[in-house]
Amino acid sequence: MLDLDLLHSFVSVVDAGGFTAAGERVHRSQSTVSQQIRKLEETLECALFLREGRQVQLTEEGERLLGYARRMLALSTEVREAVSGRRRVDVIRLGVPDDFAADTLTAIVAEFARARPTVQLSVRCDLTAVLARSLERGDLDVALLKREPGTGAALAVWPERLHWIGSANVAISPTEEPVPLVAFPQGCIYRNRAIHALEAAGRRWRIAYESPNLMGLQAALAGGLGIALLERRCIAPGHRIVDAILPAVPPTELALCVASSAREAARQLALTIRDFCEKETTRLAA
Secondary structure: OOOHHHHHHHHHHHHHOOHHHHHHHHOOOHHHHHHHHHHHHHHHOOOOEEEEOOEEEEOHHHHHHHHHHHHHHHHHHHHHHHHHOOOOOEEEEEEEOOOOOHHHHHHHHHHHHHOOOOEEEEEEEOOHHHHHHHHHHOOOOEEEEEEOOOOOOOOEEEEEOEEEEEEOOOOOOOOOOOEEEEEOOOOOHHHHHHHHHHHHOOOOEEEEEEOOOHHHHHHHHHOOOOEEEEEHHHOOOOEEEOHHHOOOOOOEEEEEEEOOOOOHHHHHHHHHHHHHHHHHHHHHHO
C-alpha cells in the first residue's frame, strides 16, 4: 500500500507547478516535499518528474500515477467521512479586484457561504496581475480578472468602459505640462492603458499618487491630486469624467475565471458571481 502522505505531496507538486509552491500548500518546507517525492520514486522504482530548474514536468510514469493518486486520496477522504460521520468542508478560494463592488459583492458571497454550512470561504482582494498568477498556480478556485479583451478562457466576460476621472473642479495643465496620474501600482491594466494612451498622444505624464486600494485613489481624486483612468463603477461623489480633454482609451474586459480543478461548490459560487456581475453591468449601463 502506497503512503497517502507521499501521494498527497505528489499531487500537490503537480497542482502547484513546483516544489516550493507545493510546500506552501501542505505547510512543509521545499526540501521536505522533495524528500517525499524521492521516497515515492524509490518505492515505485521510477522517476515521476523531469526537473528543469524551478520547472517540473511529469514523466510518462508520473502521468499514469496521477489518476490513481487522486482516486486513492479521494477514497481515503470518503472512508474517513463515512466512518466518522463528519462531512467534508469545501474550502473555496476566491480572488476579486479591490475596485469591484466590494461591499455588494462581499455581501452576496457571504450569503452564499451562510446557506452552505459545509463551505468555507477564503477571499483575497488584490491586483489582477497577482490574482492571475495565483489562479495559474492553483492557489485560487475562482477569480474576477481585469484583462485585455479575448485573452483567454472564462466562464463569462463583460466589457469595461474606462474613463478619465478627476475632481469636480479639476483643471488639466497645458499640453506641455505632465499629466498628474492617480493610479494603482505597476501591473495594473488601467495604469498601463493610461500611460500608453498619453504617450501615443504625445502627452507627458507623472505619477502623482499611487495606491493598491481604490479608496486611496478616490480620496486622491476628490482632493484634486490628479487624474485617474478607471471603470465607471469607480466614480464617487466629488468626481467627474474628463474624457473630452484626454486621449480616448479602448475598453478592457472583466473576466470570471474558474480553475479546472475547482470542485462543485466553487463552480456554484462562480455562477452566483456571474449572475451578480450581469445585474451590476446592466445597472451601470442604465
